[in-house]
Amino acid sequence: MKKSWVYVLSIVVLLAVAAAGCGQKKETAQASGDGDATVLNFWTFQELHKGFMDDAVSTWNEKHPDKKIILKTDVYPYDEQHNKLLIALQSGTGAPDLADIEIGKFANYIKGSKPGLVELNDIVDPVKDNLIMGRMENYAKDGKYYGIDYHVGAEVMYYNKEILDQAGVDINKIITWDDYIAAGKQVVAKTGKPMTTIETTEHWSVYPLMNMQGSDVLDKDGNSSFDNATNIKTLQMLKDMLYKDKIAVPAPGGYHHSEEYWAWMNKGNAASVWMPMWYMGRFVQYMPDLKGKIVIRPMPVFAGGRKSVGMGGTATVITTQSKHIELVKQFLAEAKLSKEGSIKTWTLLGFDPIRKDAWSDPAMSAPNKYTDYFGTDIFSTLQSVVADIGPLNVGAKYPAAISLLQKNVCFRVLKEQSQTPEEALKAAGEDLQAQ
Amino acid sequence: MLGLIILSKLFTADEEVFYVLEPIARTDRIEKQKKKHWGDLFFSQTAAPYLFVLPFVISFLIFFLYPIISTVIMSFERIDGPGDVTFIGWQNYTNLLNPHFFNAIWITTKYTFWTLLVLIPLPLLFAVCLNKKTLPCRNFFRSAFFMPALTSVIVAGLFFRLAFGEQDTTLINSMLRVVGISSTVWLQNPNTAMFVMVLLCTWRWLGVNVIYFLSGLQSIPDELYEAASIDGANAWEKFLHITIPGLKPVIVYVLTISVYGGYSMFAESFALFSSARSPGEIGTTIVTYLYQEGFNNNNLGLGSAIGVGLFVLVMVLNIIQLWLNGFFKKEVD
Numbered sequence A: 001m002k003k004s005w006v007y008v009l010s011i012v013v014l015l016a017v018a019a020a021g022c023g024q025k026k027e028t029a030q031a032s033g034d035g036d037a038t039v040l041n042f043w044t045f046q047e048l049h050k051g052f053m054d055d056a057v058s059t060w061n062e063k064h065p066d067k068k069i070i071l072k073t074d075v076y077p078y079d080e081q082h083n084k085l086l087i088a089l090q091s092g093t094g095a096p097d098l099a100d101i102e103i104g105k106f107a108n109y110i111k112g113s114k115p116g117l118v119e120l121n122d123i124v125d126p127v128k129d130n131l132i133m134g135r136m137e138n139y140a141k142d143g144k145y146y147g148i149d150y151h152v153g154a155e156v157m158y159y160n161k162e163i164l165d166q167a168g169v170d171i172n173k174i175i176t177w178d179d180y181i182a183a184g185k186q187v188v189a190k191t192g193k194p195m196t197t198i199e200t201t202e203h204w205s206v207y208p209l210m211n212m213q214g215s216d217v218l219d220k221d222g223n224s225s226f227d228n229a230t231n232i233k234t235l236q237m238l239k240d241m242l243y244k245d246k247i248a249v250p251a252p253g254g255y256h257h258s259e260e261y262w263a264w265m266n267k268g269n270a271a272s273v274w275m276p277m278w279y280m281g282r283f284v285q286y287m288p289d290l291k292g293k294i295v296i297r298p299m300p301v302f303a304g305g306r307k308s309v310g311m312g313g314t315a316t317v318i319t320t321q322s323k324h325i326e327l328v329k330q331f332l333a334e335a336k337l338s339k340e341g342s343i344k345t346w347t348l349l350g351f352d353p354i355r356k357d358a359w360s361d362p363a364m365s366a367p368n369k370y371t372d373y374f375g376t377d378i379f380s381t382l383q384s385v386v387a388d389i390g391p392l393n394v395g396a397k398y399p400a401a402i403s404l405l406q407k408n409v410c411f412r413v414l415k416e417q418s419q420t421p422e423e424a425l426k427a428a429g430e431d432l433q434a435q
Numbered sequence B: 001m002l003g004l005i006i007l008s009k010l011f012t013a014d015e016e017v018f019y020v021l022e023p024i025a026r027t028d029r030i031e032k033q034k035k036k037h038w039g040d041l042f043f044s045q046t047a048a049p050y051l052f053v054l055p056f057v058i059s060f061l062i063f064f065l066y067p068i069i070s071t072v073i074m075s076f077e078r079i080d081g082p083g084d085v086t087f088i089g090w091q092n093y094t095n096l097l098n099p100h101f102f103n104a105i106w107i108t109t110k111y112t113f114w115t116l117l118v119l120i121p122l123p124l125l126f127a128v129c130l131n132k133k134t135l136p137c138r139n140f141f142r143s144a145f146f147m148p149a150l151t152s153v154i155v156a157g158l159f160f161r162l163a164f165g166e167q168d169t170t171l172i173n174s175m176l177r178v179v180g181i182s183s184t185v186w187l188q189n190p191n192t193a194m195f196v197m198v199l200l201c202t203w204r205w206l207g208v209n210v211i212y213f214l215s216g217l218q219s220i221p222d223e224l225y226e227a228a229s230i231d232g233a234n235a236w237e238k239f240l241h242i243t244i245p246g247l248k249p250v251i252v253y254v255l256t257i258s259v260y261g262g263y264s265m266f267a268e269s270f271a272l273f274s275s276a277r278s279p280g281e282i283g284t285t286i287v288t289y290l291y292q293e294g295f296n297n298n299n300l301g302l303g304s305a306i307g308v309g310l311f312v313l314v315m316v317l318n319i320i321q322l323w324l325n326g327f328f329k330k331e332v333d
Helices: A002-035 A047-063 A078-091 A103-109 A121-130 A161-165 A177-191 A206-212 A231-243 A259-266 A277-286 A324-339 A339-349 A369-374 A378-386 A398-417 A421-434 B002-012 B015-021 B027-043 B045-074 B091-094 B098-121 B121-131 B138-152 B154-161 B171-178 B190-218 B221-232 B235-263 B267-272 B284-297 B298-326 B327-332
Strands: A038-043 A069-075 A098-102 A155-160 A197-200 A248-250 A272-274 A294-298 A313-316 B078-079 B086-087
Touching: A038 A078, A047 A069, A047 A324, A047 A339, A047 B121, A078 A098, A078 A103, A078 A421, A098 A103, A103 A248, A103 A313, A103 A398, A103 B171, A121 A324, A121 B121, A121 B284, A155 A161, A155 A277, A155 A378, A161 A177, A161 B091, A177 A231, A177 B298, A197 A231, A197 A272, A197 A277, A197 B221, A206 A398, A231 A248, A231 A398, A231 A421, A259 A277, A259 B045, A272 A277, A277 A369, A294 A378, A313 B121, A369 A378, A369 B015, A398 B086, A421 B015, B002 B298, B045 B078, B045 B298, B078 B298, B091 B298, B098 B121, B098 B190, B098 B235, B098 B298, B121 B235, B138 B190, B154 B171, B154 B267, B190 B235, B190 B267, B221 B235, B235 B298, B267 B284
Parallel strands: A038 A069, A038 A098, A197 A248
Antiparallel strands: A098 A313, A155 A272, A155 A294, B078 B086
C-alpha cells in the first residue's frame, strides 16, 4: 500500500506543478480587489524611473485617499523588459497595467491595426498648449497618443571649460559649426587633445545633426530617406572631423555609453561632446572627476537649421489588458503631465521636463546635484532652444532603420572607412526598403 | 490533443489497461474489480515505464513539439499584433534571401569551423595527458578545466568584453604592451572579434569536452596498450592506432554536438557586444539575427523563418557529417 501512496503523491505533485502557472494569476487578481487600495503593476528597465513612480504614488495617495494605489514595480534589463512586454501584448495575456517603452522600440508596439496600448488623447488634449508637442508626436499614430515621455532630451553641447580655457577659446563665441570646427583646430594645436569624440557603433553623434537640419532616416510616410543630400553631407562632415580636420577621435569603446568611454573621458581627454540633456546623469554618475569643469551650452547651428532636437526618450504606456484603465490614466496624467509631476522629472531624475511652464518655475533653479556639477545656468541656457524642438519621423521601420544606422552606416563610414557616406547611406536605404 | 491520442495508444497496447479504460457492457464485474485494477495499473510492469516517462513526454509536447509546429506555421505569416495575423505564403522565406542572412550564415560557419578545429584536438590532447597516472595534481586540473563551464556565459562575456577593451590599460592590451605589441581594437574588427568569440568558447567548453574524452579513454582496455608495447609500438603509434579508433564514438558525438552548438551560438556574441547588434555585423550569428528580427524589429514571421532555416541547415550538416563518419552504415549492418 505504501508504494501506491508514493504514486499518488508524485502525481499530485506533478499536477500541482502544472497548475502553478494558473494559480499565480488568480492570486494577483484577487489581491487587486482586496481592501481599498488598487494594486497596479509597472514594468520598467530603468531603476531611476521606479523611484520617480514611487514618489508619484505617494503624492497621489495623499491627494486621493479614496482612490489609493499600490504600485508593484518590476525592473528588468532593457532588452528583457521590451521582449517580455512584446510577447505579453502579442499573446493577449500577462501584461502589466503600466510599462516603459524606449523610443527606439516604440514602433514595434503600435505596429498592428489593434495596438495593445491605450489611447491617451483624453488626458493629453487638455494640457496640449503646455506640452512640447514634438515629443508627444513620437509616440502617436493616426492622431492617437499612446505614450508619455519623461523628458525632452534636448541636444546640447557639453564643453570641458578647463581645456578650452587652456586653448584660449571663448565658448560663448561658438555659434555655428564653422566656429566649432575652427575652435577645434585651435584646441588640437594648443593642447594636443581632440575637440570631441564621435560614436562609431551607435547613432548619437550623427543622428541629432541630421535632425537639426530637418532631415531624418525615414520620411513622413515611414519610407526610407537615408540617402538624401543632407544626410550624406552630415556624415561627410563627421568623417572630415575625424580624418581630415583631425579635431575628433572615434569614441573609445565605440559609443558614449561604454565603460571604456566614461573612464577615458573622466580623465579630461576631450574638450567637448554633444549629447542630449539626459546625458548629464552619466556625467554625474560615471565621470565624477569632471565636476565643475563641464558647462552646458546650446548646440552650434547649421544655416537655416534648428537650434536643438529632442533625442532619445522613454514613454510610459497603459496596456489594454489593464483592469483599471480609467484610474491608471488619471494617475499617469497627474504623475507625468501635471506641472508638479513635470518639475519632479528634473528634481528627481535630472531630466528636462516636457511641460513648457515648468521650465520657468523657481524650483528649476534650486540647487541640486546637477547644478553642483554643471553650474546654475542650465535652464536659462535651455530656454532659448526648447521652442525649436520638433518630432522625429518614427514609423514602423524605425527600429530597423536606427539599427542599420548604428551597425552598418556609422561603423563602415566612420570606423572601418570601407564605404563612403553616399555608398553606406544608399545601401542602408535599399536594405530598409526591401524589408 | 495529440498528447491524448498518443497516451491512449500507449495504454490500449496493454490488454489489462484497455479493460479499465473501456468499461463497456461489463460494468458489474468492473465494479467489483475496479479497486484491484487501479492497483494493477500502478504496479503493472507494462504501464509503469510509460508513467515514468510521462513528465518528459508531456513537457516535450508542450514546450518543444507545440512551439516547433507553431514556429513553422508562423514562418508563413505576417504578425502585426494580437489578432492581426496575415498568411503570406513563402514571402518570409523570399525575404530571408538577403545579405544579412547570408552574412550571418558565413559568420556562424566560420565560428563553427574554428571551434571544431580547436575544441576537438585540444581537449583530446588534454584528456590523454590527464589520463596519465603519472601526472601530478591530476584531479586539480580536471576540476580546473571544468570550472568555466559552470559560469554564466553572460558574466564570462562581460569579463571578456572588458578584458579585450581597446584602451592601453585593459587586461589583454596591457599584457601585450609588456612584450612590445601595440594596443589593438579587438571588438571592432572582423578577424580579432572572431578570435575573441572562439577564445571565449574555448575557455568555456574545453573542460566539458575533456570530460567526454576522459570517459571515452577509460573504456579503452589497458591490455591493448600492453600488447602494443610488447609489439614494440611507441607512444605516438599507440595514440594513433589505439586511442583514436577507441575514441571514435566519442569524437563523433562531440563533433555532432559542437556543430549544433556552433550554429546555435547566441549568448557569447550577445554578451561581447552587449546587444544582439554588433558593429558592421561582425558578430552576427544566425540566432542573433533571429533575435534582432523577431524581437528587436518585432517581425516574428521572419524570425520564425530564420529559425526553420537554421534547423534545416544544422540537420543537413549533421546528417552529412554522421554519414561521412559511417554512423548510418552500422545500423544497416
